[in-house]
Amino acid sequence: MGKAIINRDIVKNKISRHIYGHFSEHLGRCIYGGFWVGPDSPIPNREGIRMDVVEALRKIKIPNLRWPGGCFADEYHWEDGIGPREKRPSMINTHWGGVTENNHFGTHEFLRLCELLECEPYICGNLGSGTVREMSSWVEYMTMDGKSPMADLRRENGREEPWALKFFGVGNENWGCGGSMRPEYYADLFRRYATYCRNYGENRLFKIACGPNTDDYHWTEVMMRDASSVGHFENKLMAGLSLHYYTVPGDTWQNKGSATEFSMEDWDKTMKKALHMETLVVNHSAIMDRYDREKRVALVFDEWGTWFDVEPGTNPGFLYQQSTQRDAVVAAIGLNIFNNHSDRVRIANIAQTINVLQSLILTDGEKMLLTPTYHVFDMFKTHQENDLLSLDNLPEKLNGSASVDGKGVITVTVCNMSGSEEQTLDLEIRGIKGDSPVSGTILTSDKINAHNTFENPERVKPKELKGLAMKGGAVKLVIPPAGVVALQIG
Numbered sequence: 306m307g308k309a310i311i312n313r314d315i316v317k318n319k320i321s322r323h324i325y326g327h328f329s330e331h332l333g334r335c336i337y338g339g340f341w342v343g344p345d346s347p348i349p350n351r352e353g354i355r356m357d358v359v360e361a362l363r364k365i366k367i368p369n370l371r372w373p374g375g376c377f378a379d380e381y382h383w384e385d386g387i388g389p390r391e392k393r394p395s396m397i398n399t400h401w402g403g404v405t406e407n408n409h410f411g412t413h414e415f416l417r418l419c420e421l422l423e424c425e426p427y428i429c430g431n432l433g434s435g436t437v438r439e440m441s442s443w444v445e446y447m448t449m450d451g452k453s454p455m456a457d458l459r460r461e462n463g464r465e466e467p468w469a470l471k472f473f474g475v476g477n478e479n480w481g482c483g484g485s486m487r488p489e490y491y492a493d494l495f496r497r498y499a500t501y502c503r504n505y506g507e508n509r510l511f512k513i514a515c516g517p518n519t520d521d522y523h524w525t526e527v528m529m530r531d532a533s534s535v536g537h538f539e540n541k542l543m544a545g546l547s548l549h550y551y552t553v554p555g556d557t558w559q560n561k562g563s564a565t566e567f568s569m570e571d572w573d574k575t576m577k578k579a580l581h582m583e584t585l586v587v588n589h590s591a592i593m594d595r596y597d598r599e600k601r602v603a604l605v606f607d608e609w610g611t612w613f614d615v616e617p618g619t620n621p622g623f624l625y626q627q628s629t630q631r632d633a634v635v636a637a638i639g640l641n642i643f644n645n646h647s648d649r650v651r652i653a654n655i656a657q658t659i660n661v662l663q664s665l666i667l668t669d670g671e672k673m674l675l676t677p678t679y680h681v682f683d684m685f686k687t688h689q690e691n692d693l694l695s696l697d698n699l700p701e702k703l704n705g706s707a708s709v710d711g712k713g714v715i716t717v718t719v720c721n722m723s724g725s726e727e728q729t730l731d732l733e734i735r736g737i738k739g740d741s742p743v744s745g746t747i748l749t750s751d752k753i754n755a756h757n758t759f760e761n762p763e764r765v766k767p768k769e770l771k772g773l774a775m776k777g778g779a780v781k782l783v784i785p786p787a788g789v790v791a792l793q794i795g
């Protein structure tokens with residue numbers, strides 16, 4: 306039996322709730338059919354927004370939502386998405402299936418969605434194909450409180466008060482779909498565009514620069530060297546640097562592997578590739594530390610998750626995949642890693658919320674289901690805004706993190722990365738009463754590829770973890786293969 310130790314008295318940094326963020330792109334059925342059905346739809350909605358998904362996401366305390374992309378962000382022209390919907394021009398979504406985008410879901414609709422979700426909007430601007438003026442005037446449109454051309458236009462479109470907007474991305478993947486740039490070139494563009502994204506009234510933007518793809522350490526080096534310290538005092542242009550990495554078990558992008566039909570070898574590869582997130586965070590952070598010892602600039606892991614071959618028979622450009630017990634373990638690994646490195650990782654966005662890649666929610670017409678990934682976010686939500694605790698000596702096949710809230714209640718989350726063997730753990734918690742109350746939930750399945758379908762939407766769901774007892778400051782756990790556990794102690 307493995308023995309791990311938590312030290313209640315050694316309290317580290319706060320875990321930002323924004324690590325538990327989400328991503329919504331104009332891609333496949335994430336926006337249309339996912340969040341947005343339109344006010345005339347027979348599917349229950351408020352002002353066109355599906356309320357079943359809003360309620361589900363509020364339950365897991367969604368802290369922020371990134372929009373409109375992704376690759377789509379760098380071909381999106383925000384002025385096409387305001388004003389009367391029937392008059393909005395359409396465009397071709399060249400990245401995602403070449404479908405016609407009617408711009409019915411635009412700035413007002415997205416910001417209304419965030420109000421209903423009670424979360425912070427995270428908007429990504431168009432640096433790849435848009436002008437400095439276009440990006441600058443979008444910020445003015447959303448946040449200018451006084452009288453100005455853009456604020457007046459916003460009022461004409463029915464919104465008197467400005468919105469509070471904090472997170473703003475200055476382009477997306479500008480090394481690839483966002484313009485195929487070199488970091489030296491992008492660093493200068495970031496400085497230029499970000500300069501004109503103004504702070505109006507009380508609003509303070511948290512500007513996020515496009516960061517590296519996976520292990521492109523040169524990109525991080527150049528961005529930190531050439532752009533991280535530009536600006537004055539608290540008004541430095543760069544508040545965050547993004548990082549994108551997807552867990553793809555296949556050896557090529559043409560053969561990523563099936564989301565639901567996989568072998569134990571595929572399982573092991575997936576776990577290894579998910580754990581690679583930690584290597585990336587450590588290595589990119591080490592570069593950032595050389596330029597920013599105080600850790601002022603956040604590492605923003607704003608695209609992560611599994612990426613498999615699309616479900617057979619679906620549009621390859623729509624990236625629709627199922628989410629199984631394997632995805633639940635990948636989600637747990639990612640969130641544990643972010644918690645454990647939350648001194649630098651302060652925002653993260655799993656890709657993507659509904660019907661695209663590692664979704665939390667799948668919809669089919671008026672039907673909606675919650676995936677195993679959703680349940681992991683639900684089980685982990687009590688880490689949000691807690692203080693991180695160290696969790697030492699975990700056996701090799703277990704991955705976990707621990708934190709404590711303001712009332713002294715400890716959350717421990719652990720997943721079993723073995724798809725075939727149960728793991729036993731003796732978890733000692735130093736610095737608490739030896740007989741403190743303990744309760745827990747477990748997400749487990751009879752099969753590692755178990756998933757929820759519209760015919761059987763509750764096949765995989767969390768259950769109470771029975772038989773837990775704290776004796777002499779320690780609790781014993783038996784975690785089945787591929788199991789995910791969350792404990793509350795104290």
Ligand code: AHR
Nearest residue numbers: 374375376377477478656
């Ligand atoms: O999430 C799907 C796509 O993956 C995003 O649009 C892009 O930023 C990334 O390459």
